[in-house]
Amino acid sequence: QVQLNESGGGLVQFGGSLRLSCAASGRTFSLGVLAWFRQAPGMEREFVAAIGRSTGLTNYASSVKGRFTISKDNAKNTINLQMNTLKPEDTAVYYCAGRQFGSIYSTGLKDYNSWGQGTQVTVSS
Numbered sequence: 001q002v003q004l005n006e007s008g009g010g011l012v013q014f015g016g017s018l019r020l021s022c023a024a025s026g027r028t029f030s031l032g033v034l035a036w037f038r039q040a041p042g043m044e045r046e047f048v049a050a051i052g053r054s055t056g057l058t059n060y061a062s063s064v065k066g067r068f069t070i071s072k073d074n075a076k077n078t079i080n081l082q083m084n085t086l087k088p089e090d091t092a093v094y095y096c097a098g099r100q101f102g103s104i105y106s107t108g109l110k111d112y113n114s115w116g117q118g119t120q121v122t123v124s125s
Contacts, residue, residue: 009119
C-alpha cells in the first residue's frame with residue numbers, strides 16, 4: 001500500500017509560479033512511475049507530467065511543456081511540480097499518482113493505482 005500526500009497549492013496571479021510537492025509513504029519501493037494529473041471544474045481528470053523514479057525520464061502534456069517541470073527526490077520519497085507562467089486555464093485540483101510498472105508515456109488514469117487527495121491551484125486573471 002502506498003500513500004501519496006500533496007501540498008503547495010494556493011492562489012496565484014496570472015504569470016506567477018507555484019511549486020507542488022507529493023510525499024510518498026508506505027511501500028514506496030514499489031513505485032516505478034510518479035505523475036501529476038489535474039481536474040478542472042466540470043472537466044475530466046487529465047495528465048500533466050510523469051517521471052520515472054529510477055530513470056528520471058520525464059513526459060509532459062503539450063499544454064504545460066516548457067512551463068512546468070517535474071522532479072524527484074528519491075531520498076525523501078517526494079516528487080515536485082514547479083509551475084511557472086501560470087494561466088487561468090491551469091486552475092484545477094492537482095493530484096499526485098503512482099504506479100509500479102509501465103512507461104512514463106502511459107497517460108491514462110487507469111494506468112495508475114495510487115492517488116493522493118489533491119491540492120487546489122487557482123490562477124487569477
